[in-house]
Structures are given as C-alpha cells and as structure tokens.
Amino acid sequence: MSLVAEGLACGRGGHALAADIAIALAPGQGLLLRGPNGAGKSTLLLTLAGLLPPLAGSIRYAGHDAEAGPALHYCGHRNGVRARLGVAQTLDFWAGLNGRTGLSIAAALEEVGLAGAAGLDAGYLSAGQQRRLALARLLVTRRPLWLLDEPSAALDTAGQALLARLLADHLARNGLAVIATHDAIAVPDLSVLTLGEAA
Structure with a gap:
C-alpha cells in the first residue's frame, strides 16, 4: 500500500x-x-x-x-485503557474489535514486556506500561x-x-x-x- x-x-x-x-x-x-x-x-x-x-x-x-x-491503525496520545479492566482483557477487547490478524494476546504482551502483568487490572500499570499496552494493539491486528x-x-x-x-x-x-x-x-x-x- x-x-x-x-x-x-x-x-x-x-x-x-x-x-x-x-x-x-x-x-x-x-x-x-x-x-x-x-x-x-x-x-x-x-x-x-x-x-x-x-x-x-x-x-x-x-x-x-x-x-x-x-x-490503518490510529494510536492517539491517550492510551484507551480502562483502569478496572485487566491487561489481557484490554488487549483482547481491542483484538475483538479490530480483528485477530496478528499476534496472539499472550505473544503481543510478551513482545511489549507486559507478560507478567497480564492478569492485573490496567489501572495498576505505570504510565509507561500503559503506553506499552496501547502499542500492543498494533501487534494483535495487522x-x-x-x-x-x-x-x-x-x-x-x-x-x-x-x-x-x-x-x-x-x-x-x-x-x-x-x-x-x-x-x-x-x-x-x-x-x-x-x-x-x-x-
């Protein structure tokens, strides 16, 4: 393209x-x-x-x-992360919305360094970790x-x-x-x- x-x-x-x-x-x-x-x-x-x-x-x-x-993917300056939704659940939501054409949820979280936080609520992540989670959306949908x-x-x-x-x-x-x-x-x-x- x-x-x-x-x-x-x-x-x-x-x-x-x-x-x-x-x-x-x-x-x-x-x-x-x-x-x-x-x-x-x-x-x-x-x-x-x-x-x-x-x-x-x-x-x-x-x-x-x-x-x-x-x-295209548009990734704005806000991360689109809900505090009480789990890290893996957040990424699963975006993959379900955008299409599961890329990495699996587990593989994408591993790629951005968040595999160990998969079960946490996203609100517990630091600002930098939340940004990594937002970037993981680019990986689960090509x-x-x-x-x-x-x-x-x-x-x-x-x-x-x-x-x-x-x-x-x-x-x-x-x-x-x-x-x-x-x-x-x-x-x-x-x-x-x-x-x-x-x-």
Whole structure:
C-alpha cells in the first residue's frame, strides 16, 4: 500500500492549522511529523485517519485490498485503557474489535514486556506500561499504515528502544508509518515533515 496526500490542508472548525501539505509514502517508508505545539501535527494525523475531514486537497491510499480490512491503525496520545479492566482483557477487547490478524494476546504482551502483568487490572500499570499496552494493539491486528501520536510519551529508555524496534519491524514488512513526536526515534531513514507555527 502507498499513501499520497496532495495540497492537503487540515484544521478544526474551518480554521486551517497546516496547509499545502504533500506526502508520498511507498511501502516500507515512514514519516516523522515535527513542529511546535499547536502546529497541527495531531490534527494532520486525525485527518489522515479519516476522523477529521480535510479542509482542502486529497488523500489516497493506493494498493490496499479493502476486503482485507481497514488500512490503518490510529494510536492517539491517550492510551484507551480502562483502569478496572485487566491487561489481557484490554488487549483482547481491542483484538475483538479490530480483528485477530496478528499476534496472539499472550505473544503481543510478551513482545511489549507486559507478560507478567497480564492478569492485573490496567489501572495498576505505570504510565509507561500503559503506553506499552496501547502499542500492543498494533501487534494483535495487522494493518499496513500506523498513525502514531506521541507514541514515545511516558516511555523509558527501554520502552523507546522497543518502540523503535516495533517500527523498524513494521517498515521491514512493507508497512508505512506517520509519527508525530518531539522525541528522537532510532529508526533509520525516516523522512521528516516540519509543520510551522499555528496561525
């Protein structure tokens, strides 16, 4: 699958935060979104995800078989974790909602370092562990495009290395990724799109 955006403007309430955006990602490519707070990074991700309509321009996902399921995962800056739902139950809920096309629940929790916490209520997890649980959703349902908003938030050094490895593995399988972040992510050959100050 490839992603092409041309002349794209995004914003809220008719107010453009970023305009004249051009993106062209082929299989195996990733893009880092940079810029100050309020520049439109999160809004651009929401627009690419189809959760906000573009104010101008076009977005095309070429080469994706709709019968294989949705083209993308959107992982926002909130983790979508309910405190009184178990860790494994949380991931099982997301797998049931999105489709069980990737790793098993146990394997995904092992991959993100949460196998020992599978039976705990998610509310007992630290902020970094909750972020790892949110990232595990990407593993239980395979989708070609990952849209990630501040995915390294609250992650320690080991968690950031885990994120980089998950991204590198995804791109190596011809996946695509668009990542809004202020942090350095140790994945080689990511291109960068810098958004300006909010108007």
